[in-house]
Every structure is written in C-alpha cells, then in structure tokens.
Amino acid sequence: MLEASVMQRLGDFTLDASLTVPAEGVTALFGRSGSGKSSLIRLIAGLGVPDSGIIRVGETWLVDTRRRHWMPPHRRRLGVVFQEARLFPHYSVRGNLRYGMPRASRGDFDGLVELLGIGHLLARTPARLSGGEARRVAIGRALLSRPRMLLMDEPLTGLDGARKQELLRYIRQLARDTGVPILFVSHDTREIGALADRVALIEQGQVLASGPVDEMFSRLDLGPRTGRFEAASLIEARIVAHDDAYDLTQLALRNVSTPLDVARLEGVPGDTVRLRLRARDVGVVPASASCSPRSGTAFLPATLREIGDETQGPFVEVMLDVGGQALRARLTRRDVSTMRLHPGQTLQAQVRSVTISRHDVIVL
Numbered sequence: 559m560l561e562a563s564v565m566q567r568l569g570d571f572t573l574d575a576s577l578t579v580p581a582e583g584v585t586a587l588f589g590r591s592g593s594g595k596s597s598l599i600r601l602i603a604g605l606g607v608p609d610s611g612i613i614r615v616g617e618t619w620l621v622d623t624r625r626r627h628w629m630p631p632h633r634r635r636l637g638v639v640f641q642e643a644r645l646f647p648h649y650s651v652r653g654n655l656r657y658g659m660p661r662a663s664r665g666d667f668d669g670l671v672e673l674l675g676i677g678h679l680l681a682r683t684p685a686r687l688s689g690g691e692a693r694r695v696a697i698g699r700a701l702l703s704r705p706r707m708l709l710m711d712e713p714l715t716g717l718d719g720a721r722k723q724e725l726l727r728y729i730r731q732l733a734r735d736t737g738v739p740i741l742f743v744s745h746d747t748r749e750i751g752a753l754a755d756r757v758a759l760i761e762q763g764q765v766l767a768s769g770p771v772d773e774m775f776s777r778l779d780l781g782p783r784t785g786r787f788e789a790a791s792l793i794e795a796r797i798v799a800h801d802d803a804y805d806l807t808q809l810a811l812r813n814v815s816t817p818l819d820v821a822r823l824e825g826v827p828g829d830t831v832r833l834r835l836r837a838r839d840v841g842v843v844p845a846s847a848s849c850s851p852r853s854g855t856a857f858l859p860a861t862l863r864e865i866g867d868e869t870q871g872p873f874v875e876v877m878l879d880v881g882g883q884a885l886r887a888r889l890t891r892r893d894v895s896t897m898r899l900h901p902g903q904t905l906q907a908q909v910r911s912v913t914i915s916r917h918d919v920i921v922l
C-alpha cells in the first residue's frame with residue numbers, strides 16, 4: 559500500500575493532498591486540468607521534493623520531511639510511464655527493454671513481451687513504432703525494472719480510438735496478470751470506467767474523496783464538483799447469449815431476470831462485463847406500467863434510493879437500486895414532482911441500451 563500526505567507550494571498553487579493506493583489493482587487519480595494530478599504523481603515518483611509531508615510504500619519510507627529523508631527516484635522502485643514514451647532512440651526495442659533490467663527479471667522477459675504484444679517489434683528502433691506501440695514498450699521497460707508500483711500519467715492521451723482501446727486492454731491484463739498495483743492519472747471518465755478499481759478525486763490540490771469506482775460514480779454529491787466526470791453508473795453484468803442474426807449480445811444484470819441487449823460484444827456466454835451507463839440514457843416509469851420490452855430499451859425492476867437536491871434547473875439526478883447495483887438516472891424536476899417520487903419507491907428503470915457503444919463495455 560502506498561500512503562502519501564504531502565504539501566507543496568508551486569507559485570500561486572498549493573498542493574495539500576493525502577492519498578492511499580492499495581497494494582493491488584488499478585487506482586485512478588482523477589481531476590480537472592490544473593487540479594494537481596501531475597504535481598502529486600511527480601512527488602511520488604521522486605521528481606520533486608514536497609515542502610512537508612511523508613510518502614511511504616508499505617514499510618519503506620520514500621519521503622519524510624520531518625526526518626529530512628528523501629529517497630532518490632532510482633531507489634524508489636516505482637515504474638513510471640508518461641504520455642511520451644521517452645525511449646532511447648538509438649537502442650532497439652529489445653535494448654530499451656533490457657536497459658537497466660535486473661538479473662531477476664530475465665525470466666519475466668518473454669512472458670511480458672507476449673502480454674504486451676511487442677514480440678514482433680523487438681528489433682525495431684523507437685522511430686519506427688506507432689504511438690501505442692511505443693507506450694507498450696515503455697510500460698514493458700517500467701515493469702521489467704521490477705517496480706513496487708506502476709505510475710502512469712495520462713498513458714492514453716493522444717492515441718486514436720482503436721489504439722486507446724487496445725492499450726486499455728493491455729493495461730487491464732497487466733494489472734490482473736502481473737499483480738503490480740497501478741496508479742494512473744486521467745481526466746477521462748471512460749478510461750476510468752474501463753480500467754480503474756478505485757478512484758481518488760483531486761480538486762484544487764486536495765484529494766476530496768476516494769473509493770471503489772462504482773461507488774464514486776454513484777455519489778450524487780460529487781457530480782457538481784467535477785465538470786468532466788459525466789454522470790454515469792458502472793454496472794456489472796454477464797453475457798447470456800449472442801444474437802448473430804441481429805449483431806446483438808444479451809446481458810443479464812445481477813439479480814435481475816429482464817435481459818439487456820447491447821451491440822455485439824467479443825466475450826463468450828458466462829463472461830462478466832462492466833457496463834458504463836450514462837445517467838441521461840436512464841429514466842424511470844411507474845412499477846405498474848406495462849411496458850413491452852424492445853431490444854433498444856429495457857425496463858428493469860428498480861427501487862428509488864436517493865433524489866438529488868437540485869431545486870433549480872430542468873433536471874434532477876436520482877439513484878436507483880437495480881438488483882443491488884446503483885444506477886443513476888437523469889429526470890426532469892417536473893417528473894419527480896408529478897410522479898411523486900420518494901426514496902423507497904418501487905419503479906422500473908428505463909434503460910436506452912441502444913445508446914451503449916462498444917467502448918462503454920469492458921469484458922473483464
């Protein structure tokens with residue numbers, strides 16, 4: 559587990575943040591531009607010195623300003639991957655991967671090369687790699703140094719849609735197969751939904767909230783504080799069957815018998831998927847309404863958990879419980895009033911599954 563509690567003044571800006579990163583899985587550091595994400599990750603990596611504070615990984619102290627202790631970056635055993643891959647231009651990919659590689663990593667080399675899909679690139683120089691390939695090599699190099707943790711600062715920025723999806727898949731696999739915990743910086747909720755197990759939200763230099771990603775997505779109170787954290791829910795479901803004739807995949811949510819159809823996915827029946835549902839694509843109808851399900855819209859039994867406290871503007875966000883999972887919906891304030899909505903009420907969640915794109919679904 560990494561624990562950081564640091565203060566640093568940077569011109570007019572003050573970073574005063576406490577962050578805990580568990581020893582496994584993927585933690586996202588999320589915040590708007592200028593919120594202090596890079597400054598915090600730089601302090602953890604050892605690319606800056608805090609005015610005061612501590613940083614430690616397990617029992618190892620990386621920084622403790624009271625004791626004037628500051629461990630230089632190369633001794634921290636943290637693998638750092640930035641937006642730009644920073645590979646050595648005159649070395650081949652193999653040379654880049656082996657640079658500084660400890661003897662103990664030799665046995666990991668082939669497996670990692672395969673995991674990252676870079677076997678066919680080993681003899682190339684970095685100039686002949688695409689952006690996504692170069693980043694995979696940089697990630698491989700960082701992992702071969704046997705890091706305690708991998709730090710990634712916006713690792714997907716600048717890649718096109720397909721390359722981004724591909725790298726997302728590799729990073730997920732890494733987190734699962736190598737067991738190295740990952741802390742990654744992002745301001746993109748799609749990336750976070752697809753990758754993170756936990757999210758820490760940073761604003762004006764302070765970590766405001768942190769927790770499991772589905773919980774953070776479903777906290778109504780965080781919505782207004784985070785411009786780009788588009789209101790959405792993360793829902794787990796299972797692939798039931800594919801409909802090849804119509805290019806659809808039928809999903810079942812936990813404890814819910816009504817199926818949900820989405821555009822054809824890659825997985826096989828039985829696979830678990832994580833689904834990102836935007837609040838604006840979810841509505842409610844009374845429990846008594848008889849709605850004939852269509853493949854583009856599903857009606858799922860739901861209980862109203864919480865109503866947002868907006869008293870102005872056209873919309874209100876509400877939180878529904880669907881089979882034990884939190885589902886966020888955006889309604890008009892008028893509907894909340896005319897339907898006399900109240901917590902505890904039984905309803906049907908109307909989910910426009912036709913709006914769910916393949917990029918909103920991750921096969922876990």
Ligand SMILES: Nc1ncnc2c1ncn2[C@@H]1O[C@H](COP(=O)(O)OP(=O)(O)OP(=O)(O)O)[C@@H](O)[C@H]1O
Nearest residue numbers: 568569570571589590591592593594595596597598
């Ligand atoms: N060396 C510095 N001197 C003065 N101000 C700085 C310095 N480094 C960062 N800042 C300021 O600190 C604030 C936080 O910057 P930081 O790069 O950590 O934000 P960020 O959340 O990573 O943003 P982005 O998503 O745009 O990369 C910004 O207002 C920035 O201008």
